[in-house]
Amino acid sequence: MKLLQPNAQLDGFTIEECIHSGGMAHIYRVRYTEGARDPGFPLAMKIPRMTAGDGAETIVSFEVEHQIMQGLSGPHVPRFVAAGDLDKVPYLVMEYVHGCTLAHWLETPEPPGANEIAQLGAAVAQAVHSLHQQNTVHLDLKPANVLIRPDGSAVLLDFGLSCNALYPDLLAEQLRKAVGSPAWIAPEQVVGVRGDPRSDIFAIGVILYQLATGDLPFGAPQTPGGLRQRLWMDPPPPRKLRPDLPEWLQEIIMRCLEPEAAKRYPSAAHLAFDLRHPEQVSVTELGRNTKGTGFTAHFKRWLKAAGMHYQPSPLPSQQIQEVPIIMVAIPHKDVSDATLYSLRLAVARSLGTRPGARLACVTVISPNQTSSTSETTSETSLHRRYLTSLQQWARPLDVPGHQTSFHVLESGDVAQALLNYATGNQVSLIVMGAATHGMKLQRFANTVPIKVAIDAPCTVILVKQALPFERLLEQAAKLKPLWDRDLDAPF
Numbered sequence: 001m002k003l004l005q006p007n008a009q010l011d012g013f014t015i016e017e018c019i020h021s022g023g024m025a026h027i028y029r030v031r032y033t034e035g036a037r038d039p040g041f042p043l044a045m046k047i048p049r050m051t052a053g054d055g056a057e058t059i060v061s062f063e064v065e066h067q068i069m070q071g072l073s074g075p076h077v078p079r080f081v082a083a084g085d086l087d088k089v090p091y092l093v094m095e096y097v098h099g100c101t102l103a104h105w106l107e108t109p110e111p112p113g114a115n116e117i118a119q120l121g122a123a124v125a126q127a128v129h130s131l132h133q134q135n136t137v138h139l140d141l142k143p144a145n146v147l148i149r150p151d152g153s154a155v156l157l158d159f160g161l162s163c164n165a166l167y168p169d170l171l172a173e174q175l176r177k178a179v180g181s182p183a184w185i186a187p188e189q190v191v192g193v194r195g196d197p198r199s200d201i202f203a204i205g206v207i208l209y210q211l212a213t214g215d216l217p218f219g220a221p222q223t224p225g226g227l228r229q230r231l232w233m234d235p236p237p238p239r240k241l242r243p244d245l246p247e248w249l250q251e252i253i254m255r256c257l258e259p260e261a262a263k264r265y266p267s268a269a270h271l272a273f274d275l276r277h278p279e280q281v282s283v284t285e286l287g288r289n290t291k292g293t294g295f296t297a298h299f300k301r302w303l304k305a306a307g308m309h310y311q312p313s314p315l316p317s318q319q320i321q322e323v324p325i326i327m328v329a330i331p332h333k334d335v336s337d338a339t340l341y342s343l344r345l346a347v348a349r350s351l352g353t354r355p356g357a358r359l360a361c362v363t364v365i366s367p368n369q370t371s372s373t374s375e376t377t378s379e380t381s382l383h384r385r386y387l388t389s390l391q392q393w394a395r396p397l398d399v400p401g402h403q404t405s406f407h408v409l410e411s412g413d414v415a416q417a418l419l420n421y422a423t424g425n426q427v428s429l430i431v432m433g434a435a436t437h438g439m440k441l442q443r444f445a446n447t448v449p450i451k452v453a454i455d456a457p458c459t460v461i462l463v464k465q466a467l468p469f470e471r472l473l474e475q476a477a478k479l480k481p482l483w484d485r486d487l488d489a490p491f
Contacts, residue, residue, distance in 0.1 A: 016030060066092060075155075122275035213242050233259070252275060326357050
């Protein structure tokens with residue numbers, strides 16, 4: 001379809017200007033012709049290209065985007081407004097979001113620093129996690145399709161190649177070849193498997209690699225053979241190209257780019273967590289290696305990939321629920337051994353039923369504690385002391401296969417600090433002690449556990465302390481004479 005001119009009208013919308021002319025669509029700034037219908041936010045109209053040389057995927061991807069966008073919600077996707085008739089003039093009208101795409105950071109003279117890359121990556125991962133919670137996998141993440149708002153949050157664009165587990169996958173039905181942008185496509189997409197949320201994690205890894213090095217990790221292959229190489233090949237380590245990068249950032253990037261989906265982050269929430277807490281990243285050989293993978297390892301991967309059978313993934317929302325981020329709030333004062341013991345039991349049960357879950361151990365200290373530290377006791381040493389206490393509490397858990405991190409927050413409002421942490425880190429389950437003292441006062445003022453339980457964005461488990469150890473000893477002392485009498489009795 002030819003370009004529309006400014007002031008042209010279409011189904012009650014007036015064209016203002018063309019803001020993008022891509023290979024598959026034209027995008028215009030538009031407004032309602034009748035101002036009374038103003039929705040309160042700027043609008044954009046997307047019209048697919050439908051020339052004689054365009055393939056079937058152009059119109060199919062339009063149908064996919066039309067189908068999926070109507071069911072998406074939240075701050076990380078543009079708001080859907082209207083759609084045109086496919087038999088007349090197909091178009092989509094949606095919210096026009098102000099911001100810069102990630103391509104902007106790739107075009108700057110100086111590459112972004114590690115902390116800025118982590119902030120951008122965490123914003124993208126958070127947006128992708130929100131998408132996965134709605135059973136949608138983007139499958140075409142790239143810098144041009146990620147918009148960063150002025151406040152630092154990310155908005156995902158262009159859902160023409162996406163897959164929603166609750167809708168028919170039109171692209172899989174109509175096309176038999178790998179669909180996606182060659183530079184960012186995941187290995188499982190190459191062999192035709194769509195719908196695995198870890199495919200988006202691979203694409204985020206490609207974006208992070210670009211931001212860190214300025215290069216594409218796999219180039220931009222155009223042939224099936226070139227695409228298949230990523231089933232067993234990995235790119236040069238980022239620190240080989242840019243030695244100033246920290247090991248933790250390379251660890252994160254290379255884990256995202258694992259050829260096998262099972263070795264990547266289990267969810268975008270886990271990826272966002274590591275990017276927000278780099279000091280908690282466990283650096284392995286992935287992060288330390290600056291030489292790259294040798295021929296022998298690649299050859300073994302090639303043999304494995306040749307006989308690998310890729311299985312369709314379950315519902316994205318179900319898959320991410322199986323690997324939640326669990327937060328346990330550990331009090332640091334006025335707490336009994338029985339309460340700490342009961343919290344540990346509750347956490348062990350929660351982790352035991354959720355293989356792959358991440359545990360975040362959190363305590364909140366008052367700002368007065370840091371401001372009143374003496375010259376010989378620095379703020380850093382104070383935090384280190386509380387971190388050591390958290391680590392000692394968690395040591396008896398012995399939870400192999402689960403990542404555990406430790407966090408000391410500083411706030412005068414304990415409940416709000418815990419709520420902010422849970423919201424900002426996509427926590428799926430909060431475990432904390434129930435207040436068993438001052439029950440009468442709870443009628444008039446909420447305690448910390450009650451406030452967290454009321455306002456939390458996720459499930460909360462309030463743990464009552466087990467039978468105190470002192471009472472166990474008292475009961476054991478009372479029962480000892482009975483045990484001695486029974487032992488002396490004849491059989």
